[in-house]
Amino acid sequence: MVIERLRERVFAPGSQKQLDLLFNVRTAAEMVGRSEKALRDAESDGRLPEPAKDATTNRRNGYTLAEVNRMREVFGTLPHRAAEDPPLVMAVQNFKGGVGKSTLVVHLAQFLALRGYRVCVIDCDSQASTTAVFGLNPDVDVDEEEDTLYPFLQHGGPKSLHYALRATYWPGIALIPANLGLYDAEYEFAARMARDPTFILDRLREGVASIADQFDIILLDPPPALGMLSLSVLRAANALLIPAPPNNIDFASTAHFLKMMESTLAELARHGGAREYSFVKILTSKMNDQKSAHQAIKRMMDAVFPQDMMTAALKDSAEIDNATANLMTVYELTGPATRTETHKRCRAYLDAVGREVELLIRKTWPSHHRQLRKEGLL
Template sequence: MTGTVHINTRIRQNAETLAAALEGHMHKIFAPDARKELRLFSAGEAAELLGISTSFLRKLHFDDKAPEVHTSPGGRRHYSADDLLELRRILEANAKTRGAYQRGRRDGDKLQVLSFLNFKGGSGKTTSAVHSAQRLALKGYRVLCVDIDPQASLTTLFGYRPEYDFLNSGTIYDAIRYDDPVALEDVIQKTYFTGIDLAPGGLMLQEFEHETPQALINHAQPPFFARLATALRDVEQNYDVVIFDCPPQLGYLTMAALCASTGVLITVVPNMLDVASMSQFLQMSADLLDVVSNAGASMEFDFMRFLINRYEPNDGPQQQVLAFLRQLFDDEVMVAPMLKSTAISDAGLTHQTIYEVDRAQFHRNTYDRALDSLNLVNDEIESMIQKAWGR
């Protein structure tokens, strides 16, 4: 019949067209061989991240107790993330209370492993995970991001092109596969963001979902639910926090992440369709985790929280849904919701986050509202980590 096209041919054409367009988009944003770079931070931003006043920061420079930093022709100081780490070290050395400025793990503290997950796509899972990782890194924590989503959005946000850079190897799959796995340290990538390393994701992760049923029949060791936890053991001394960005489905990868986690953050958009979907997700999770628990998996979390995402404070129905969730789950719903913001979505157009973009590129009030919202959310997560360490 004239004009008919096989659906597989059409899909392949569309895939190739889109891949070429995305490649062109990436070349516009970054030079072909360039990697992303983290911007400098103003004195006000640096002081806020360090937990000191701008006047005290100025005094450190006046007393020659601070490192030399980039200074604009107008005399304004700008700080790199490495400058912030050096300032933390100086402040901690002179602090009256241990851990006032360097708040990461101490001897005896267990690695904090956080899973960001939801059954439903579009719940802001990756956005939440990357902003949390970056805020923690800027506050001096050593963070490992592990992208276990085959779509690899988190990996893309760190300036990689998974379909080119990690097409056949180099992802977290290599460290958890059943056939000749490599050490996790062999797939971890340093990122442009000081304090954050990345175990990339990519399409190869689908192989783990396909191979696990056969591995279960063959009684492969360690079992699927322990493979991420086992891989982490070799590198855990290098990090304070690990963040898993999970796929939007309840498969073997998500269950393996849950079994390796000390904390779980379930992102939920406050509308009834999403809440209904989350209800199914929780029921399925409970049933499946019962099975792996009976098989010997550890199921002890320091905390589990619902993170309200894409929240619009002036939306009446959303307010009702949020009140409904708080009534049901009380303090398991995080105090701070993450606001829906054009600043966050606009930053995403260039594969950036609010912490990376320059405030001058946005309407000041829009940017400040988004930033304040993110800081409240991520500082609440930090407080849960600190509490888990007994502080």
């Protein structure tokens, strides 16, 4: 009942989710990597359009993200990969539910879009939480026969995933949505596995390859279970990020997941060849620094997986919970709520995770290596 009421409010008939973020000239200049004067000069000489102004005060209204990206294009500061760089296809994967997987996907996608990257999010989970946060009602706005991965995964289906790509209200982010129809697909694929394992396992990888030239980063949000879709995601990805909360049950589950994944990948390699990953990292999620048990388990995680743990952690935050309750993210909040200390702390945690993931991604692109060395990061 609560979910239905929420959906009635968020997905009101005829409503369309919009991004209300506006950036002042100082923030825009920082995002573009140029001075405020350089931006104003470009507006004066016509390289950039004059900004919209308030009719009463004659003050600038602020810049949209699309306008900031236009500035980046003019000044040559868009961070896109070079054509010869491989697209980064990262699965945010854990076979256990409730670890913050979808929360991580949507916040990472929006962080990377704010940085100027071209991002595609593929929702492979029939629960469709990621689809809902991006403003689509999975029950109404998404047709499983036309809009999701489902038709592509069938024999004789479309030759590429272009049919399913949707622009979102976030400049720079495209989405392939999901709905409950993907749940039924699991059983169909399992039944066909014995007859044609290579097709089932590699079909998603082929689909990702069919659209990869349009994007810098593709994020895969798989279901929280060891099923055919999850196995397909493991085959399609070239990097893995594993969220794991610091409690005994989730830590044990993650350890089992890693062992299971190792044996699963070995078995998959027998059917379709080995799959290598640019990186596999574990991210501590839902971390509460005030809980001694969390601190103790985090130390244990760092000791057991010293090379695999990310330095940043996704902290447990009421700010994330409150935003999620309204099918939003922390990055799209505006107004007085963004001036609280709680919001600023939460934003700092999310930015730290985003920056670390961004660095891992950039290290996979040879064209970025020179700049990374210049920045002392490689």
